[in-house]
Amino acid sequence: MRDSPKRKNDSLGSKRISMGSQENSKIEENSGLQEADKQDSIARMKELISFLNEAAKAYYQEGREIVSNLEYDKAYDTLLSLEKESGVVLSGSPSQNVGYAVATALPKEAHETPMLSLDKTKSVEDLQSFLQGQEGILSWKLDGLTIVLHYQEGKLLKAVTRGNGIIGELVTENAKTFQNLPLQIPFKGHLVVRGEAFISYSDFERINEELPEEGAKYKNPRNLCSGSVRQLDPKVTKERRVQISLFSLVLAEEEGKAPDFHNQHEEEFRFLEKQGFSVVHRKMVNAENIQEAVAEFSKLMPKNDFPSDGLVLLYNDIAYGESLGRTAKFPRNAIAFKWQDEEETTKLLSVEWSPSRTGLINPVAIFTPVELEGTVVSRASLHNITYCEDLALGIGDEITVYKANMIIPQIGENKTKSGNLEIPKHCPACQGETKIVKDKETKMLYCTNPHCPAKRIKQFALFVSRDALNIEGLSEMTLEKWLGRGFIQEFPDLFSLEKYREEIIGMEGFGLKSFEKIQENIEKAKTSNLGRLLYGLGIEGIGVSNGRMLAEAFSQDPYKLMDATKEEILQVKGIGQVLADSIAEYFQKEENRRIVLELLSILHLEKEEKEEKSGISGKHFVITGAVHHFPNRKALEEEIRKAGGQSSSSVSQNTDYLINNDSTSGSSKNKKAKELGIPIITEEEFLKLLEA
Template sequence: MDQKQNEDKILRMKELHRELLAASRAYYQESREIMSNFEYDRLYDELLELEKETGTVLAGSPTQKVGYEVLSELPKEAHEAPMLSLDKTKEVPVLQEWLGSQKGLLSWKLDGLTIVLTYEGGELVKAVTRGNGEIGEVITNNAKVFSNVPLRIPYQGQLILRGEAIIKYSDFARINEEIEDVDAKYKNPRNLCSGSVRQLNNEITAKRSVNFEAFMLVRAVGPEAAAAAGDAVAEAGLPDDGTDHGRFHNSRKEQFEWLKTQGFDVVEYKEVTAATLPDAVAEFAEAIQSYDIPSDGLVLLMDDIAYGDALGRTAKFPRNSIAFKWADEIRETTLREIEWSASRTGLINPVAIFDPVELEGTTVSRASVHNISIMEALELGVGDTITVYKANMIIPQIAENLTRSGNIVIPKICPVCGGETQIRQMNDVKSLYCTNPDCQAKKIKSFSLLVSRDALNIDGLSEATLEKFIAAGFIHSYADMFHLDRHKEAIVSMEGFGEKSYENLMAAVKKASNTNLVRVVYGIGVAGIGLANAKMLCRAFGYDFERMRHATAEELTAVDGIGAVLADAWIDYFASEKNREAVDGLLAELTIENEAENTEAAIFAGMTFVITGSVEHFANRKELQAAIEARGGKATGSVTAKTTYLINNDVTSNSSKNKKAKELGIPIISEQDFLSMMGEENNAD
């Protein structure tokens, strides 16, 4: 290879770095998609091949990174040994050649979050996420509320095992069904699981039905381990980590079965040889159609512990196991149209409609294109020949556009209301929006948000019912929902309604008329103002809505969590006369509960605290935060120049927050120091 060819390949590698890292950051850290799985895998494989050809691996290469970046405020902990990812293949013959004459265990490759559990004396003492492979997050309290993690086991020695935290499709569907606002629904089980596992408040984790599936015993050390292991272990050449390998007869299968006796759910597996592998893979492929646990492939593990460990590892992969990714079943078809689907926020998503094809046993004819950026990257056009597949054998996606005519015309008017559309770019993603505030799609979705559980919570006003009432002319404004009694006769006669349903609805409306300001601020649907921001605004403005609605950009951005974008959205919302009238009409129908008067002296007024690490005196960080806010202070998540104190019981640690506080000259205090500050108030009394 001449120098010019090598330089060109290095340049291409740098391009691939940027594209893959941007896609990975969007998916894992921002829960959005700027590239299909198929395209990501294609680019990843291209980069891998270029690295082999050039013998060069650039710093920060996506092929060298493992797991997601640690971003939360959970305590961090380094793993004893790096948690590596697996080499992969899509070819069964490669699996057969890899296994050779050995026995193996073929299991699901679960699509969740990898967790390491540690037990001492039969008690669960620690749970740590995989993190970035080197450093994980300590989520012990959250693991204790997983649906199926044993808190106590019979084995009294030290037990360390790895497994996958997952949320089943059935639980994912149930959780999403409880969310009335379509835009607020979770995108996929993995993202929901990741957020659930890494919560600072494990009450939320407990409600999410997180399951744990064990897939690797790392260590099992008992007081009698050495005697139980005996000479057979030494002769077998097993790793000397103190594990009682004699108990498991040098077999991963024996480990799996033993873990079951300790109360763990173990990933479903089949014992295989090279000869039986093809049939086993086929059985898994058939089963995935109805499998309730998210999976993105299979894992083949050497059963012989000593043999597998003797193979060692590469810089990135262990050699005792390999991943099998489904060879995507790809079908060629013709794109017939792009359907544009509107939402409450005005976002209009493109959906590809194509000639029906059979994929993974079902007929599909449509696939989300997600946004204009992806549509343009594929250069989609009506009549184009495209290839489609099911991501993880489940979600229809466009793989490639073979003809790339690029003739799709982005609509200048909304498909629902005929209002003007606008292309907006956020970061690196272009999306289409309807600008008409009276758009029917927006109207239905906005009413749906207002009646949702975290807003006014009017049971009986589903999105489908709202659509009927709006179409019938019963509801034009927010206030109209409180005068549905004017249409009793028509409602009772509607399909799906009756006297009893009507009475229940009226009772729910009456109950909803007594509410609090946080619910109202969230429910009116100012772009970007979620429930947490609504709470912060109400606190910051002393639950004075008049002050809040007339606030300046400077006043709004002074509120924790409200940046320039959200401040502009708030001001723009109340700059609209129509919005002001709608809110005034709503308020006239409501009785807003007064917040309980704060009897604590505002000794922390003007102070901003950041809390990190574990707490001892308070039940949790939320209780400590409440103590700060009750005394006039603010608790935020990041250390900045505006921070007054950083609360960390490990005052001398080298955590990122401690380092930042030291750089900025911000005092680091312990929980006891904070209690002493509160005590000054008591002494004053």
């Protein structure tokens, strides 16, 4: 993160602060504020400072976000306004600070030069005024975790987080696992650079899909990235596929001399790209074309696979920028731009409580449809009970809705705060009793009925899904009907439906042909592999990728895995303590072992043999656009994996080939590949590589 801290939603309880019009205190032109008004302003400032500092502490020290980006900005702007009007700046004001003291088990290290945040604006006119006839560089403001990298004699020496801007945390071993970070570079002198570590949206979604507990899912990629980098196990960082994009060169010195960058930051960026670094996407601008450039970035924003919360405008002229100096908090050579959040007021119609296969019941707001950022939205996640309580939600309330980062619908503010929302005492799926479970400071609602049909439907739906046993034609509706009739109770029952042949054929919506087709698909599904089975079982924390990793690590032998100790499971690359505990505990339960053994007597698990292909092995591929020779992208990714290659979702310096049947398209991945000199190949060309 490259400016003041962003805090998104979770909970802050009674400390939520209403941003009413009374905050815009008026100033008397000649005599300043009246004394009573001044005291009111100071009292208000104290409230705001407490609120903002608590949000900063959660963000920097604990790696979590407790208020929305929108809400933080409103509070921060109100504080600045009050400080300006009153002429008073209180001790501890975040307007004077750039971070928060770090507090983890990671070693601490002071930065050689302080890391200041950036002043910000939401006005393109301000950007034009900022340039003042100068040439500038406009780039993405990535929403991740800022890292300072030190290289000596061409090798990565250390990596330090931003921390409070003065002192950060050493995360060198974790940084070494970043997907696109060069560990060795051509430049042999002393190099210090700054970049933003981030996790792509596609990897964020993949990781969340692999978490069975809805309440355990990460709210956004920024939280996930912070937790992935600021922990003690490099294996976890590697598994999370953290990337980094540089945005600043701090120092480059070799034999006492700095390279000649011709007084241009753009030359610095090109130098860094030649060293093998991924550098933030950017565009040269001036006062005449800045508005057009901002509009171009705005159009790209919803298509990006990386999290961004705005733009950064930097003077290209190094000497000019440095001559402007800095304030206590901001350098004057750059400014951050944030889009105005498109916010609409609407009415909360209802809250839908949706049970998951783990029993967690998730609240979803249903409101009168509104148009935001070009699409109509009528739903937004409410995350958990604490979040609902903090908003003081009630049916019929007047709420504001916006899209976080122009993508994800969020509730911004509750204007009426009726607080009359009733928490269900009974599960909407089974009418069983619910209970509220508190995890740290967050309250979540669970169904207590172990036989809740909603849980079981979701469990079966996962088992038959495409990435698991892949039994086509079995919708949740069909599974629900069969569960209700008692045809299926456990996973093995799916393979003995013949005994209910006549009953199923006689059911509404079924017939002889549909039954035979389903039976044919079930028969096909009997031939599978261990990775798919592990994912389908729904073991806590096991997703598609680590299911496959486990299968490979235990030589595709299910019995070997079932009898493995936690210590043996921990030896698997990418498996941490929590996941190892989950796997071992699953197979220690007698009922789970019985079901798995029964499945093993039914299924034929083939061993997945990797056929290393010289043209593919060890190569990194990215796929974009429509595919023609494969049924879908997943099938193409599988072919790459079987041939010993790897696929990822975003183009970087590590990418060897971009597969795109339309090499002339203006997609962001095509542009990035061309910028980095990465070959763009068609499927036909990929197939030739496969045959080589």
